[in-house]
Amino acid sequence: MEPILEITHVSKTYGKKEALKDVSLKIEPGKVVGLLGPNGSGKSTLIKLINGLLQPTDGQILVAGQALGIETKKMISYLPERTYLNEWMKVKDLLGFFSDFYEDFDIEKARQMLATLKIDEDSKLKTLSKGTKEKVQLILVMSRKAKLYVLDEPIGGVDPAARDYILNTIIKNYSEESSVIIATHLIQEVENICDDIIFLGYGEVRLQGNVDDIRQEKGQSIDALFREVFRC
Amino acid sequence: MSWKFDTTRPIYMQLVERIKLMIVTGELASGSKLKSVRDMAEEAGVNPNTMQRALAELEREALVYSQRTSGRFVTEDKELLTKMRDEFAEEKVKTFIESLMQLGYAQDEVITLIQHYLGGIK
Numbered sequence: 001m002e003p004i005l006e007i008t009h010v011s012k013t014y015g016k017k018e019a020l021k022d023v024s025l026k027i028e029p030g031k032v033v034g035l036l037g038p039n040g041s042g043k044s045t046l047i048k049l050i051n052g053l054l055q056p057t058d059g060q061i062l063v064a065g066q067a068l069g070i071e072t073k074k075m076i077s078y079l080p081e082r083t084y085l086n087e088w089m090k091v092k093d094l095l096g097f098f099s100d101f102y103e104d105f106d107i108e109k110a111r112q113m114l115a116t117l118k119i120d121e122d123s124k125l126k127t128l129s130k131g132t133k134e135k136v137q138l139i140l141v142m143s144r145k146a147k148l149y150v151l152d153e154p155i156g157g158v159d160p161a162a163r164d165y166i167l168n169t170i171i172k173n174y175s176e177e178s179s180v181i182i183a184t185h186l187i188q189e190v191e192n193i194c195d196d197i198i199f200l201g202y203g204e205v206r207l208q209g210n211v212d213d214i215r216q217e218k219g220q221s222i223d224a225l226f227r228e229v230f231r232c
Numbered sequence: 233m234s235w236k237f238d239t240t241r242p243i244y245m246q247l248v249e250r251i252k253l254m255i256v257t258g259e260l261a262s263g264s265k266l267k268s269v270r271d272m273a274e275e276a277g278v279n280p281n282t283m284q285r286a287l288a289e290l291e292r293e294a295l296v297y298s299q300r301t302s303g304r305f306v307t308e309d310k311e312l313l314t315k316m317r318d319e320f321a322e323e324k325v326k327t328f329i330e331s332l333m334q335l336g337y338a339q340d341e342v343i344t345l346i347q348h349y350l351g352g353i354k
Contacts, residue, residue, distance in 0.1 A: 224239070
């Protein structure tokens, strides 16, 4: 099967600083992958590269076999760390906005999820709490029928109950044809739902593999292993 | 909501144990149909691939079987179920006895303790 994402020998330097050094990785379809690393490890750089927001200094990135461009943007549903949505818009305006922008947006699915979380479509974004805004944004992103979902800190700013809901949504949304990348440092929360994990440290891949295989081999949780590998 | 897991051991193995227990206790009745992998994964709060791996293991041990189009079922093999129940019991007895021995009880004292607890010979 063709990998959904294939990164080969990618480097990214900002002036003299090497943010990513010779990173290679492959993500097969039907996988949920945790991209884990301490602050400044290169997670955000990698995510921006995948989304075509930055250009690699060296190396190649392929999404479903294609070089980055308009076609790959259609296949990727991206949840950035910070919101880019306009504060004055109502939730229902955003639904229209996403319908216009993305052919694969399933407005009914989004409506159902909003209803489950009791989020009123008539409320203005400005009037919603930070956590609710994040939920709205996640709903928009997960309601696309994309090949690759790239979620940058999807559970960072929400309460534990909402975290459960979000993680559950990721499980529910699971498909054999698509993959999900979750970048986070809340490892304990995500390790049960990931197939594979990638540890990124100082711009390099330090460890990657199947969660259960790693647990079996090391006899410890991914969270504990992370603390060991990245001990300050 | 989602199941609790020991973080130091592979999740799929814990799913296997948990589902076995559900079969032994009859929470999943012998011969009954299992929910879809997706639903079971959601209930447990795990990745569907992990649940799939657990079910494949249970299938290998013949505790569940699949029927090509209609899904997965709990085994109706009574002998196998009894054997599994015995294994569970043995494991429980082992940890129980070991913990009492650790506290310094001798074998006959352990027996007295059990009889006492059961309200038998005082």
